[in-house]
Amino acid sequence: MSLSRGLRPAPRRAALAVVGVLSAALALSACGGDGNDTSGGNGANFVTSKGGISTVPKGERAGIEEIAGETLEGEKLDVADLKGKVVVLNVWGSWCGPCRAEAPHFAKVANDLKGEDVAFVGLNTRDANKQQALAFEADYKIPYPSLYDRDGKLILFGFPKGTLSPKGIPSTVVLDKEGKIAARALMAIDDTKLRSMIDPLLKEK
Template identity: 85%
Template sequence: MSLSRGLRPAPRRVLATAGALSAALVLSACGGGDADDTSGGGNTNFVTSKGGISTAAKGERADIDTIAGETLDGTKLDVADLKGKVVVLNAWGSWCGPCRAEAPHFAKAAEAYKGKDVAFVGLNTRDFNKQQALTFEEDYKVPYPSLYDPDGKLILFGFPKGTLSLKGIPSTVVLDKEGKIAARALMALDETKLRSMIDPLLQEK
């Protein structure tokens, strides 16, 4: 059967991009392991500890690309506006078991750092029903905003190639006060591990 006149198939380039987004998110979704991903080039200036946390030394850290949009509650947020603070970026989904496991630790840490130069921002992905994500935040008393990223575009394209980027769900990246990528974990975190990523950056001059 031929296509109706005036109805054209989507360009291959668009289909390929959509397919790549979907495949990348499916392959990386809800990993609970400690594996590090150093793909993206041979000039990766970071090291990974035995605990699975990768760090980049000051002076060897990369800037993020644009990570901005609308939060789950409809507010506009641009991570670039948070320079001057240590910023914790956490990719999560309400459907993800390890995300549920780490959520109480993130909520507790966010409350503990309140009033200090630390900002927490979630990146909620693959929750095509926004209400499920909002219920997750309510259930775990999440006190910080999450950018709504159902297609995973911010996660996949918010970081330069070859840097410490968000690679799975859950995963966490911490930015230093200059907005540069300083640490990453590709696993669910408890409060102790999360603090080990934040505290050294708070102490930097």
Template identity: 75%
Template structure:
């Protein structure tokens, strides 16, 4: 019995995630509310960006797998850099709106201690996602996460987790979750999430 239940639980979890993403996909900002539930110490500014103080940041779960270009990537290996994680899908209009800003900022920070990683989700195959990256000149890799498993299991409950598409999380140099946005970002807002973390000792 236990062998038959395990796959059902996995299917149920994936089904719940798919429903959640469908409801929140391409949604706007969080209206100043902190996500995750429970007793949190997140601060959300008027621009909809939530942050956690240095001593109160959580470590994400395993964020690793195959990229859209078929390589293996483990986000843990980027520790020592500020890491920008952006959940996106080629089907998402706000993702298309923010893509040029992400491409520009990623190029501007190249070689300066900042790494960008996309989390491509809900694209049933890689072709539309690869076309998206080519169209917008995306210079960084994206993990291929069609069922959203990395988004579901990569962020502990009660943390600044990715919710909806697009959403962005920035990890500090220690690999901890420091900032999150649940909306499409322009260049100014994206830089405002990165630059304070670059200055941290």
């Protein structure tokens, strides 16, 4: 057996290694993050408020990578199709205490802003089966869809390096009407803080 053949990982082993890395990264960040980042890295330029919400000036925002897949209800959803609206991306899991704490606030704001140019999309992660996540949505009367991201691939690869990407569970990232990353919170937030991320973007031309 040649040396090169011996060093080549089997496809199944490679796939398992990727899943392992994803799971480990999410495990380290689960229900973590205090939202107090003060440097963007990689040239990113953002400001973090005392409340832990980071924002990027309009002319300096970056776009996202592909964030698309199947919702918990089995429908296809591509965040790119929502361009023209302010998009709220909320990372959550039914097992996460802070996610349960903020869920009523997200449901309230989503209902309050019906008819406005705003779309809400959940990114459900680390729920072993969809039934747990669907029960969460029903309990908190969540009025918007969530992409099922069990292994966290959308979360880890959907945001360019050095941008305001989600780094904990829960995290919330808000895109402007051009589909660019405008604001982020790395903690559970209430309706007031959520509106402070959305309202300025609704007023942008």
